[in-house]
Amino acid sequence: MTGQAQSHAWSSHKGAxxxxxxxxxxxxxxxxxxxxxxGFLLPIAIALLWEAAVALGLAQGRLVPPPSRIxxxxxxxxxTGELWTHVWATLxxxxxxxxxxxxxxxxxxxxxxxxxxxxxxxxxxxxxxxxIPSIAWVPLFILWLGIFEESKxxxxxxxxxxxxxxxxxxAILSVDRKLVEVxxxxxxxxxxxxxxILLPAVLPEALIALRSGLGLGFMFVVAAEFMGASEGxxxxxxxxxxxxxxxxxxxxxxxxxxxxxxxDSLLVYGTKPLVRWQDTVRERL
Amino acid sequence: MLNLxxxxxxxxxxxxxxxxxxxxxxxxxxxxxxxxxxxxxxTLLRLIAGLDRASAGTIRLDDEVLSGPHxxxxxxxxxxxxxxxxxxxxxxxxxxxxxxxxxxxxxVAHALEKIGLVEHADRWPRDLxxxxxxxxxxxxxxxxxxxxxxxxxxxxxxxxxxRASLHEHLLGLWEETRPIVVLVTHDVQEAVTLADRAxxxxxxxxxxxxxxxLSLARPRDKSGLPFESSxxxxxxxxxxxxxxxxxxxxxxxxxxxAALWW
Ligand SMILES: Nc1ncnc2c1ncn2[C@@H]1O[C@H](COP(=O)(O)OP(=O)(O)O)[C@@H](O)[C@H]1O
Ligand SMILES: [Mg+2]
Numbered sequence: 001m002t003g004q005a006q007s008h009a010w011s012s013h014k015g016a017x018x019x020x021x022x023x024x025x026x027x028x029x030x031x032x033x034x035x036x037x038x039g040f041l042l043p044i045a046i047a048l049l050w051e052a053a054v055a056l057g058l059a060q061g062r063l064v065p066p067p068s069r070i071x072x073x074x075x076x077x078x079x080t081g082e083l084w085t086h087v088w089a090t091l092x093x094x095x096x097x098x099x100x101x102x103x104x105x106x107x108x109x110x111x112x113x114x115x116x117x118x119x120x121x122x123x124x125x126x127x128x129x130x131x132i133p134s135i136a137w138v139p140l141f142i143l144w145l146g147i148f149e150e151s152k153x154x155x156x157x158x159x160x161x162x163x164x165x166x167x168x169x170x171a172i173l174s175v176d177r178k179l180v181e182v183x184x185x186x187x188x189x190x191x192x193x194x195x196x197i198l199l200p201a202v203l204p205e206a207l208i209a210l211r212s213g214l215g216l217g218f219m220f221v222v223a224a225e226f227m228g229a230s231e232g233x234x235x236x237x238x239x240x241x242x243x244x245x246x247x248x249x250x251x252x253x254x255x256x257x258x259x260x261x262x263x264d265s266l267l268v269y270g271t272k273p274l275v276r277w278q279d280t281v282r283e284r285l
Numbered sequence: 286m287l288n289l290x291x292x293x294x295x296x297x298x299x300x301x302x303x304x305x306x307x308x309x310x311x312x313x314x315x316x317x318x319x320x321x322x323x324x325x326x327x328t329l330l331r332l333i334a335g336l337d338r339a340s341a342g343t344i345r346l347d348d349e350v351l352s353g354p355h356x357x358x359x360x361x362x363x364x365x366x367x368x369x370x371x372x373x374x375x376x377x378x379x380x381x382x383x384x385x386x387x388x389x390x391x392x393v394a395h396a397l398e399k400i401g402l403v404e405h406a407d408r409w410p411r412d413l414x415x416x417x418x419x420x421x422x423x424x425x426x427x428x429x430x431x432x433x434x435x436x437x438x439x440x441x442x443x444x445x446x447x448r449a450s451l452h453e454h455l456l457g458l459w460e461e462t463r464p465i466v467v468l469v470t471h472d473v474q475e476a477v478t479l480a481d482r483a484x485x486x487x488x489x490x491x492x493x494x495x496x497x498x499l500s501l502a503r504p505r506d507k508s509g510l511p512f513e514s515s516x517x518x519x520x521x522x523x524x525x526x527x528x529x530x531x532x533x534x535x536x537x538x539x540x541x542x543a544a545l546w547w
Contacts, residue, residue: 019396196379277370278411
């Protein structure tokens with residue numbers, strides 16, 4: 001399960017996917033389904049009602065600002081460039097934490113999924129550590145790593161690590177023995193078996209694990225930024241609370257939601273060609 | 286020439302799946318292994334394929350003693366076992382790693398033509414029917430030009446019509462290189478359609494009960510008298526294997542009943 005082997009198999013998938021694309025593409029392209037827009041109806045209706053209520057003086061809108069004021073705050077933050085500083089700070093922390101946590105999760109998950117001895121050795125300890133709510137590490141991380149970036153990244157990495165570790169180890173353990181036998185019949189070496197059978201077989205579940213890892217990364221970045229930061233969307237939240245600016249809090253929440261959704265979509269669509277062969281399962285996600 | 290000598294297999298839990306199997310298969314011969322479930326047919330194929338180890342005895346292919354998967358031995362399992370992330374043509378090419386790209390392409394194209402799936406070359410296995418998937422599995426085993434091809438009830442999950450067409454595809458591929466074929470089946474018609482020889486097996490422990498020669502001219506006429514009589518011969522041997530004569534004085538009656546049932 002080296003990085004090299006991984007990239008190799010990934011590229012060969014892309015090749016296979018590209019080959020298969022033409023005959024499938026024609027069939028798959030359908031007319032846009034307008035019913036998807038139905039999902040927007042409820043939030044838009046609520047927003048318009050609240051906007052109207054505040055505009056008509058039925059509600060004050062001080063604690064729950066109307067959408068127009070939230071939009072104005074967001075716009076102002078964006079114009080001064082302040083928003084991008086915070087977004088960038090938050091994204092950077094998530095990225096570093098995610099890469100560290102996911103890399104460790106993949107490596108240790110692969111080891112514990114492929115070797116029974118290593119699993120007996122590692123898994124009980126990791127399961128015990130998993131039982132600790134990750135936020136509980138915060139004081140220790142601050143003592144060890146200081147109050148700056150390192151402790152925040154460490155917290156995010158821990159949050160990302162566990163779902164990735166569990167997902168990878170579980171995916172390897174559940175690889176169909178019958179397909180592995182096909183590899184034996186064609187006398188694949190251990191590395192060939194890993195690259196040509198195990199890796200593609202675990203790929204779908206591995207991507208799901210990375211997705212939940214990323215989701216947890218977004219959760220933990222908020223916690224990390226709560227514990228004292230001078231920039232980041234989490235800082236905007238704390239600042240908005242201390243300064244009594246609910247519109248800033250809501251603007252930050254909306255920014256979080258958008259970023260989270262964009263990051264998740266990038267992961268899903270960026271890896272889609274790798275698992276096109278089973279996209280039926282992904283459509284249900 | 287494939288030789289099995291005193292082959293036995295006892296599983297870790299003490300199940301005696303095979304006991305003292307002796308069998309010689311000539312070049313280009315198609316042998317059918319027939320018997321109820323639990324006779325050790327799958328076990329026997331897995332031993333020859335090198336997927337399991339025999340408890341005793343040897344497997345010899347042209348004077349070479351086999352001890353593990355061998356390039357000259359191909360197997361088609363009861364399920365297609367295609368790799369879902371590879372297209373049909375990549376699945377067929379799976380065992381052709383040591384072959385040049387041009388040669389690989391040519392062999393895959395030829396195999397696709399032989400199994401009649403040229404237009405499905407770039408599809409995923411999930412888009413194929415069960416019968417088409419099994420054809421791909423057969424092609425995957427054939428393209429490496431094995432000397433011995435093992436088939437473990439490869440058609441049992443298919444309807445009779447699909448099965449008949451797969452028999453033709455199989456014989457078409459077989460004609461080209463004429464490998465030894467060991468075909469496991471519980472379908473007497475299938476055995477007589479394809480095989481030169483039927484080996485009837487008995488369970489507990491798995492052993493060979495009887496051998497029948499089925500040397501009919503190919504292509505075989507399934508409605509002809511020789512075919513019918515071969516089917517009847519195999520059925521009666523199978524019946525005897527289920528009801529050993531010394532314990533069953535009423536053998537004749539039972540045989541008729543069994544023939545009806547089959
Ligand atoms: N891995 C195994 N461990 C223990 N017993 C097994 C195993 N595989 C098969 N058997 C037993 O060996 C006998 C022969 O099985 P098998 O070769 O599958 O028969 P067949 O293919 O003729 O139905 C059966 O009694 C079966 O239960
Ligand atoms: Mg069987």
